[in-house]
Amino acid sequence: MRKGILELCIMSIIAEKEVYPSDIISKLKEAELIVVEGTLYPLLSRLKNAGLLSYSWRESTAGPPRKYFNLTTDGKSFLAELNQNWNRLVNAVDTTTQTKRDE
Amino acid sequence: MNKTTQINLGGISFTIDEDAFKRLDLYLHELEAHFEYSDSRGEIIADIEARLAELLTENLRGSDIVTIKNVADAIKVMGAPSDIDDEPVTNQSHRRSEGKDGTWDIKTGKRLFRDPDDKVVAGVCSGLAAYFGIEDPIWVRLTFVLASVTIGFGLIIYIAAWILVPEAKTAGDRLAMMGHSANAKNIAGMIERGLDDLSDTLKENWESITKKKSDDNSRKFFMQKPNSFGDDVLVLRRPSLPAKIVQSAKRKLKSLANRCDDSQYV
Numbered sequence: 001m002r003k004g005i006l007e008l009c010i011m012s013i014i015a016e017k018e019v020y021p022s023d024i025i026s027k028l029k030e031a032e033l034i035v036v037e038g039t040l041y042p043l044l045s046r047l048k049n050a051g052l053l054s055y056s057w058r059e060s061t062a063g064p065p066r067k068y069f070n071l072t073t074d075g076k077s078f079l080a081e082l083n084q085n086w087n088r089l090v091n092a093v094d095t096t097t098q099t100k101r102d103e
Numbered sequence: 104m105n106k107t108t109q110i111n112l113g114g115i116s117f118t119i120d121e122d123a124f125k126r127l128d129l130y131l132h133e134l135e136a137h138f139e140y141s142d143s144r145g146e147i148i149a150d151i152e153a154r155l156a157e158l159l160t161e162n163l164r165g166s167d168i169v170t171i172k173n174v175a176d177a178i179k180v181m182g183a184p185s186d187i188d189d190e191p192v193t194n195q196s197h198r199r200s201e202g203k204d205g206t207w208d209i210k211t212g213k214r215l216f217r218d219p220d221d222k223v224v225a226g227v228c229s230g231l232a233a234y235f236g237i238e239d240p241i242w243v244r245l246t247f248v249l250a251s252v253t254i255g256f257g258l259i260i261y262i263a264a265w266i267l268v269p270e271a272k273t274a275g276d277r278l279a280m281m282g283h284s285a286n287a288k289n290i291a292g293m294i295e296r297g298l299d300d301l302s303d304t305l306k307e308n309w310e311s312i313t314k315k316k317s318d319d320n321s322r323k324f325f326m327q328k329p330n331s332f333g334d335d336v337l338v339l340r341r342p343s344l345p346a347k348i349v350q351s352a353k354r355k356l357k358s359l360a361n362r363c364d365d366s367q368y369v
Contacts, residue, residue, distance in 0.1 A: 025154075036182020036187060038134075042147050064113065
């Protein structure tokens with residue numbers, strides 16, 4: 001169940017603006033979505049291999065160059081699809097819990 | 104005092120204590136093993152190394168040398184390999200097919216080996232017994248003997264298995280034979296059992312040796328002057344020595360296994 005959600009969140013973060021992994025980590029940690037940071041890297045590489053993400057190297061002021069991720073066109077349409085599914089799920093859950101409360 | 108080493112982690116240079124270096128090195132090797140079947144192993148590890156470098160820089164807060172605590176903290180944040188779940192769809196099928204072709208990999212996690220510790224001819228039967236969870240290999244042996252006498256196939260199958268099935272040589276092989284995974288705790292447990300056996304054999308033999316000696320000595324003691332008494336005391340004291348060695352080795356093993364557990368390598 002967590003599986004698709006984590007992908008959705010990561011892609012949403014990347015959709016907002018180009019980010020490098022540590023930015024994603026701090027956001028996910030804020031939202032308490034991941035426990036260990038290591039989880040992120042295989043996931044990113046999987047999304048990248050699926051053609052949903054791409055990255056470019058950027059110089060950084062502190063330390064070595066960093067990988068900045070952004071969504072590909074495929075990634076954008078996939079994210080839209082994921083969002084749709086998510087909304088459908090939220091609606092479904094809302095409706096069922098709502099009826100329970102009404103009874 | 105601690106020896107230090109210079110390392111390049113994710114493009115950043117660190118001066119690192121030797122024990123800290125060993126820990127980091129072990130962690131990275133564990134990760135490599137964890138992502139063994141992933142096509143993007145190199146990339147994932149490089150990303151993780153870069154992040155570890157960042158975490159270490161944060162942890163250092165101006166200090167010059169990376170200590171084991173810095174490393175442990177960074178590893179804790181990154182997570183043990185087993186906590187890093189990846190569901191590589193293509194890779195798992197790859198793993199399974201490889202198991203079928205190359206080794207005798209089975210769903211239970213057990214692997215077929217010949218057991219060199221419990222063998223009559225080549226350990227085929229005891230290996231099979233371990234594989235199928237039969238407690239006493241005698242039943243497998245009897246089956247083979249019966250099959251040889253009645254249908255005649257048993258001997259051929261046995262010889263074929265002798266050639267095809269590898270002998271369990273390493274501790275990891277033996278654990279795989281019993282269906283346990285080869286982690287530090289299991290290996291430590293196995294060594295401990297081995298030490299127990301060793302201690303028992305030593306005790307038995309030592310007692311018989313010393314008994315003989317003290318018998319000789321007591322005979323001498325009665326027949327000769329009492330100055331041989333000193334030797335006798337020495338001989339009598341000795342039996343506790345192997346037990347002591349075994350005890351301390353066991354303690355060290357246990358603490359090692361615990362440390363591995365704490366750092367979540369296992």
